[in-house]
Amino acid sequence: MADSILNIELHPAYFAYVAKMSNEKFYSKFHIEHLSSPTENTIDIKLLSTWLKQFQKIWNQTYRQIHIAIHGGQPITTTLDLENGIDTLKLLHPHITEKDIIFQKTLTPQFVWTYSIPLELKNLLDNYFVNHQIIPPIYGMCKYYLSLASISQLFLHITPQEIYFFYLKGKQPQYYNSFLYKNKEDILYFTLLVYKMLNFSTDTYPLALTGLIEKDSEIYKFLYQYIRNIYIQEINIELDKNVIKEESLQPNYFANLLFINN
Numbered sequence: 001m002a003d004s005i006l007n008i009e010l011h012p013a014y015f016a017y018v019a020k021m022s023n024e025k026f027y028s029k030f031h032i033e034h035l036s037s038p039t040e041n042t043i044d045i046k047l048l049s050t051w052l053k054q055f056q057k058i059w060n061q062t063y064r065q066i067h068i069a070i071h072g073g074q075p076i077t078t079t080l081d082l083e084n085g086i087d088t089l090k091l092l093h094p095h096i097t098e099k100d101i102i103f104q105k106t107l108t109p110q111f112v113w114t115y116s117i118p119l120e121l122k123n124l125l126d127n128y129f130v131n132h133q134i135i136p137p138i139y140g141m142c143k144y145y146l147s148l149a150s151i152s153q154l155f156l157h158i159t160p161q162e163i164y165f166f167y168l169k170g171k172q173p174q175y176y177n178s179f180l181y182k183n184k185e186d187i188l189y190f191t192l193l194v195y196k197m198l199n200f201s202t203d204t205y206p207l208a209l210t211g212l213i214e215k216d217s218e219i220y221k222f223l224y225q226y227i228r229n230i231y232i233q234e235i236n237i238e239l240d241k242n243v244i245k246e247e248s249l250q251p252n253y254f255a256n257l258l259f260i261n262n
Helices: 045-054 085-092 120-126 139-147 185-195 218-224 251-259
Strands: 005-011 014-020 029-034 065-070 076-079 099-107 113-118 133-135 153-158 162-169 172-180 209-213 231-232
Touching: 005 251, 014 045, 014 251, 045 120, 076 085, 076 172, 085 113, 085 251, 099 120, 099 133, 099 139, 099 172, 120 185, 133 218, 139 153, 139 162, 139 172, 139 251, 162 185, 172 185, 172 231, 185 218, 209 218, 209 251, 218 231
Parallel strands: 005 065, 065 133, 153 209, 209 231
Antiparallel strands: 005 014, 014 029, 076 113, 099 113, 153 162, 162 172
Protein backbone atom coordinates (compact mmCIF):
# COMPACT_ATOMS: atom_id res chain seq x y z
CA MET A 1 0.00 0.00 0.00
CA ALA A 2 1.30 3.46 -0.89
CA ASP A 3 2.23 5.94 1.81
CA SER A 4 -0.05 8.79 2.72
CA ILE A 5 1.48 12.07 1.51
CA LEU A 6 1.16 15.70 2.51
CA ASN A 7 3.00 18.29 0.41
CA ILE A 8 3.09 21.96 1.40
CA GLU A 9 4.52 24.93 -0.48
CA LEU A 10 5.13 28.19 1.40
CA HIS A 11 5.77 31.36 -0.58
CA PRO A 12 5.66 35.06 0.36
CA ALA A 13 2.72 35.42 -2.08
CA TYR A 14 0.83 32.18 -1.45
CA PHE A 15 0.44 29.08 0.73
CA ALA A 16 -0.66 25.74 -0.78
CA TYR A 17 -0.98 22.05 0.00
CA VAL A 18 -1.95 18.75 -1.63
CA ALA A 19 -2.67 15.52 0.21
CA LYS A 20 -3.67 11.92 -0.31
CA MET A 21 -4.19 9.03 2.05
CA SER A 22 -2.64 5.58 1.65
CA ASN A 23 -5.86 4.11 0.24
CA GLU A 24 -6.09 6.78 -2.48
CA LYS A 25 -4.51 6.52 -5.92
CA PHE A 26 -4.40 10.25 -6.64
CA TYR A 27 -4.14 13.46 -4.64
CA SER A 28 -7.65 14.12 -3.38
CA LYS A 29 -7.17 17.36 -1.43
CA PHE A 30 -5.78 20.60 -2.78
CA HIS A 31 -5.86 24.20 -1.61
CA ILE A 32 -3.97 27.34 -2.54
CA GLU A 33 -4.37 30.68 -0.84
CA HIS A 34 -3.02 33.78 -2.55
CA LEU A 35 -2.06 36.38 0.03
CA SER A 36 -3.64 39.79 -0.53
CA SER A 37 -0.62 41.67 0.83
CA PRO A 38 2.49 39.59 0.14
CA THR A 39 5.60 40.55 2.05
CA GLU A 40 8.88 41.55 0.42
CA ASN A 41 10.22 38.08 -0.32
CA THR A 42 9.89 36.69 3.20
CA ILE A 43 7.38 34.33 4.76
CA ASP A 44 4.95 36.21 7.01
CA ILE A 45 5.05 34.14 10.22
CA LYS A 46 1.78 35.55 11.60
CA LEU A 47 -0.15 34.89 8.38
CA LEU A 48 1.36 31.42 8.15
CA SER A 49 0.37 30.64 11.75
CA THR A 50 -3.22 31.66 10.99
CA TRP A 51 -3.24 29.54 7.82
CA LEU A 52 -1.87 26.48 9.64
CA LYS A 53 -4.56 26.79 12.32
CA GLN A 54 -7.24 27.03 9.64
CA PHE A 55 -6.34 23.57 8.32
CA GLN A 56 -5.69 21.93 11.68
CA LYS A 57 -8.04 19.04 10.82
CA ILE A 58 -5.95 18.24 7.75
CA TRP A 59 -2.67 18.36 9.64
CA ASN A 60 -4.05 16.12 12.42
CA GLN A 61 -4.43 13.23 10.00
CA THR A 62 -1.57 10.74 9.97
CA TYR A 63 0.75 11.16 6.99
CA ARG A 64 3.74 8.92 6.44
CA GLN A 65 5.44 11.53 4.25
CA ILE A 66 5.33 15.28 4.88
CA HIS A 67 7.34 17.63 2.67
CA ILE A 68 7.43 21.41 2.96
CA ALA A 69 9.01 23.51 0.19
CA ILE A 70 9.94 27.01 1.34
CA HIS A 71 10.47 30.03 -0.91
CA GLY A 72 11.25 33.54 0.18
CA GLY A 73 14.90 34.45 -0.23
CA GLN A 74 16.27 31.93 2.27
CA PRO A 75 20.08 31.53 2.03
CA ILE A 76 20.77 28.65 -0.35
CA THR A 77 23.65 27.26 -2.39
CA THR A 78 24.55 24.19 -4.42
CA THR A 79 27.72 22.12 -4.22
CA LEU A 80 29.08 18.90 -5.69
CA ASP A 81 28.91 17.09 -2.34
CA LEU A 82 27.46 17.28 1.16
CA GLU A 83 30.76 17.91 2.92
CA ASN A 84 31.43 21.35 1.45
CA GLY A 85 27.84 22.57 1.50
CA ILE A 86 27.63 24.12 4.96
CA ASP A 87 31.00 25.87 4.75
CA THR A 88 30.10 27.25 1.31
CA LEU A 89 26.71 28.48 2.53
CA LYS A 90 28.25 30.32 5.49
CA LEU A 91 30.96 31.80 3.29
CA LEU A 92 28.45 33.14 0.74
CA HIS A 93 25.95 34.23 3.40
CA PRO A 94 27.98 35.49 6.38
CA HIS A 95 24.85 36.91 8.05
CA ILE A 96 23.69 33.37 8.96
CA THR A 97 23.56 33.03 12.76
CA GLU A 98 22.68 30.44 15.39
CA LYS A 99 19.06 31.54 14.91
CA ASP A 100 19.09 30.03 11.41
CA ILE A 101 18.63 26.28 10.93
CA ILE A 102 20.65 24.67 8.12
CA PHE A 103 19.39 21.77 5.98
CA GLN A 104 20.82 19.77 3.09
CA LYS A 105 19.08 17.92 0.27
CA THR A 106 20.66 15.76 -2.46
CA LEU A 107 19.18 15.87 -5.95
CA THR A 108 21.94 13.73 -7.51
CA PRO A 109 25.25 12.53 -5.99
CA GLN A 110 26.96 15.55 -7.59
CA PHE A 111 24.26 18.15 -6.89
CA VAL A 112 23.49 19.07 -3.29
CA TRP A 113 21.43 21.94 -1.94
CA THR A 114 22.41 23.52 1.37
CA TYR A 115 19.92 26.04 2.74
CA SER A 116 18.72 27.65 5.94
CA ILE A 117 15.48 28.98 7.42
CA PRO A 118 14.89 31.16 10.50
CA LEU A 119 14.56 29.31 13.79
CA GLU A 120 11.17 30.99 14.35
CA LEU A 121 9.81 29.42 11.17
CA LYS A 122 11.29 26.02 12.01
CA ASN A 123 9.71 26.09 15.49
CA LEU A 124 6.31 26.99 14.05
CA LEU A 125 6.39 24.09 11.61
CA ASP A 126 7.60 21.72 14.34
CA ASN A 127 4.51 22.62 16.38
CA TYR A 128 2.25 21.27 13.63
CA PHE A 129 4.19 18.47 11.96
CA VAL A 130 6.19 15.43 13.05
CA ASN A 131 8.94 13.87 10.94
CA HIS A 132 8.55 16.43 8.17
CA GLN A 133 11.20 17.41 5.64
CA ILE A 134 12.08 20.98 4.75
CA ILE A 135 12.68 21.02 0.99
CA PRO A 136 14.47 23.55 -1.29
CA PRO A 137 12.13 25.92 -3.18
CA ILE A 138 11.79 24.11 -6.52
CA TYR A 139 13.09 20.67 -5.61
CA GLY A 140 9.89 19.20 -7.05
CA MET A 141 10.34 20.73 -10.48
CA CYS A 142 14.05 19.89 -10.64
CA LYS A 143 13.26 16.28 -9.75
CA TYR A 144 10.57 16.22 -12.42
CA TYR A 145 13.01 17.57 -15.02
CA LEU A 146 15.44 14.77 -14.15
CA SER A 147 12.71 12.24 -14.93
CA LEU A 148 12.38 13.51 -18.49
CA ALA A 149 14.35 12.24 -21.46
CA SER A 150 18.12 12.63 -21.26
CA ILE A 151 18.45 15.83 -23.25
CA SER A 152 20.25 19.09 -22.57
CA GLN A 153 17.65 21.60 -21.45
CA LEU A 154 17.28 24.98 -19.76
CA PHE A 155 14.21 25.43 -17.57
CA LEU A 156 12.67 28.56 -16.09
CA HIS A 157 10.21 28.27 -13.20
CA ILE A 158 8.21 31.44 -12.51
CA THR A 159 6.68 32.36 -9.16
CA PRO A 160 5.50 35.76 -7.88
CA GLN A 161 8.54 37.92 -7.07
CA GLU A 162 11.14 35.21 -7.86
CA ILE A 163 12.23 33.13 -10.85
CA TYR A 164 14.39 29.99 -10.89
CA PHE A 165 16.69 28.66 -13.60
CA PHE A 166 17.79 25.03 -13.83
CA TYR A 167 20.02 23.59 -16.55
CA LEU A 168 20.44 19.89 -17.27
CA LYS A 169 23.01 18.31 -19.54
CA GLY A 170 21.84 14.78 -20.04
CA LYS A 171 20.92 13.57 -16.56
CA GLN A 172 23.41 15.78 -14.74
CA PRO A 173 22.40 19.16 -13.28
CA GLN A 174 24.80 21.88 -14.40
CA TYR A 175 23.33 25.17 -13.21
CA TYR A 176 20.81 26.50 -10.69
CA ASN A 177 20.06 30.06 -9.71
CA SER A 178 17.21 32.33 -8.68
CA PHE A 179 16.52 36.03 -9.12
CA LEU A 180 14.05 38.49 -7.64
CA TYR A 181 12.03 40.46 -10.19
CA LYS A 182 9.43 43.23 -10.31
CA ASN A 183 8.23 43.11 -13.92
CA LYS A 184 8.51 41.28 -17.22
CA GLU A 185 11.53 43.39 -18.20
CA ASP A 186 13.42 42.03 -15.18
CA ILE A 187 12.56 38.46 -16.18
CA LEU A 188 13.87 39.07 -19.69
CA TYR A 189 17.06 40.67 -18.35
CA PHE A 190 17.87 37.71 -16.10
CA THR A 191 16.95 35.21 -18.81
CA LEU A 192 19.31 36.84 -21.29
CA LEU A 193 21.97 37.00 -18.56
CA VAL A 194 21.68 33.23 -17.96
CA TYR A 195 21.84 32.55 -21.71
CA LYS A 196 25.03 34.61 -21.87
CA MET A 197 26.56 32.91 -18.83
CA LEU A 198 25.89 29.47 -20.31
CA ASN A 199 26.99 30.57 -23.79
CA PHE A 200 23.66 29.62 -25.37
CA SER A 201 22.13 31.15 -28.48
CA THR A 202 18.77 32.83 -27.91
CA ASP A 203 17.89 32.00 -31.52
CA THR A 204 18.19 28.24 -31.17
CA TYR A 205 18.59 26.96 -27.60
CA PRO A 206 15.21 25.95 -26.11
CA LEU A 207 13.75 27.37 -22.91
CA ALA A 208 11.03 25.41 -21.09
CA LEU A 209 8.72 27.33 -18.76
CA THR A 210 6.75 26.20 -15.72
CA GLY A 211 5.05 27.95 -12.83
CA LEU A 212 2.67 30.90 -13.10
CA ILE A 213 2.83 31.30 -16.85
CA GLU A 214 0.44 30.93 -19.78
CA LYS A 215 0.92 31.20 -23.51
CA ASP A 216 -1.43 34.19 -23.63
CA SER A 217 0.32 36.01 -20.79
CA GLU A 218 2.32 39.21 -21.23
CA ILE A 219 5.45 37.55 -19.87
CA TYR A 220 5.34 34.71 -22.40
CA LYS A 221 4.68 37.03 -25.35
CA PHE A 222 7.44 39.37 -24.21
CA LEU A 223 10.03 36.59 -23.82
CA TYR A 224 9.06 35.15 -27.20
CA GLN A 225 10.18 38.35 -28.89
CA TYR A 226 13.76 37.60 -27.83
CA ILE A 227 13.86 33.80 -27.41
CA ARG A 228 12.08 32.09 -30.25
CA ASN A 229 12.54 28.48 -29.13
CA ILE A 230 10.39 28.83 -26.04
CA TYR A 231 7.50 26.72 -24.77
CA ILE A 232 5.52 25.83 -21.67
CA GLN A 233 6.58 22.43 -20.34
CA GLU A 234 3.77 19.91 -20.56
CA ILE A 235 3.18 18.41 -17.12
CA ASN A 236 1.64 14.95 -16.97
CA ILE A 237 -0.09 14.65 -13.61
CA GLU A 238 -2.87 12.30 -12.63
CA LEU A 239 -5.21 13.94 -10.15
CA ASP A 240 -8.54 13.21 -8.55
CA LYS A 241 -11.17 15.04 -10.61
CA ASN A 242 -12.35 16.88 -7.48
CA VAL A 243 -8.95 18.44 -6.84
CA ILE A 244 -9.05 21.00 -9.63
CA LYS A 245 -12.37 22.81 -9.61
CA GLU A 246 -11.30 25.90 -11.53
CA GLU A 247 -10.67 25.48 -15.25
CA SER A 248 -8.18 28.36 -15.12
CA LEU A 249 -5.90 26.41 -12.79
CA GLN A 250 -3.20 24.94 -15.05
CA PRO A 251 -1.02 21.93 -14.06
CA ASN A 252 2.18 23.90 -14.56
CA TYR A 253 1.02 26.34 -11.84
CA PHE A 254 1.37 23.87 -9.00
CA ALA A 255 3.52 21.06 -10.45
CA ASN A 256 6.39 21.84 -8.06
CA LEU A 257 4.03 21.22 -5.13
CA LEU A 258 3.03 17.81 -6.50
CA PHE A 259 6.57 16.59 -7.11
CA ILE A 260 8.37 17.64 -3.91
CA ASN A 261 7.79 14.28 -2.20
CA ASN A 262 10.58 11.76 -2.60
